[in-house]
Amino acid sequence: MDQKRKRRAVGLGLVAAAFGAIIWSLMDRPHRDVAGESAQFKLVPQELAIALTSGDSIAALYLNAVVELYAVVDQDDGTRASFEGGVVAVWDTLNSHRALKKGELLRVKGRVTGYDDLFEEVRMDGLVLVDAPGAEQ
Secondary structure, three states, X not given: OHHHHHHHHHHHHHHHXXXXXXXXXXXXXXXXXXXXXXXXXXXXXXXXXXHHHOOHHHHHXXXXXXXXXXXXXXXXXXXXXXXXXXXXXEEOOOOOOXXXXXXXXXXXXXXXXXXXXXXXXXXXXXXXXXXXXXXXX
């Protein structure tokens, strides 16, 4: 019986180690690089809001997609920016950005995370500045 217990203990240890390795690999995924991804859609904020409120099948196309917006800044507090037309986006923490001015027209991109029915806002994260029309490069 001693031999059977040792084999069972070794077997359970190997199973636990394999399970732990699988969990570790799932948790240790790299941060999604929205800045490096190409935009799947190019829209203005109003179009994105309409798409996300028009039904599950259409909204599903945009969820978790990288979207480029041609937008007018409503507010920027350094952590998140809001745009006219009902889009609120959290800045990407890995890329630096300049402060935006209210009324500024520019292109940004980010990942669509959902639509907030209560506030009637499209939510995005990983926001990065693509460029500001008329700005020097």
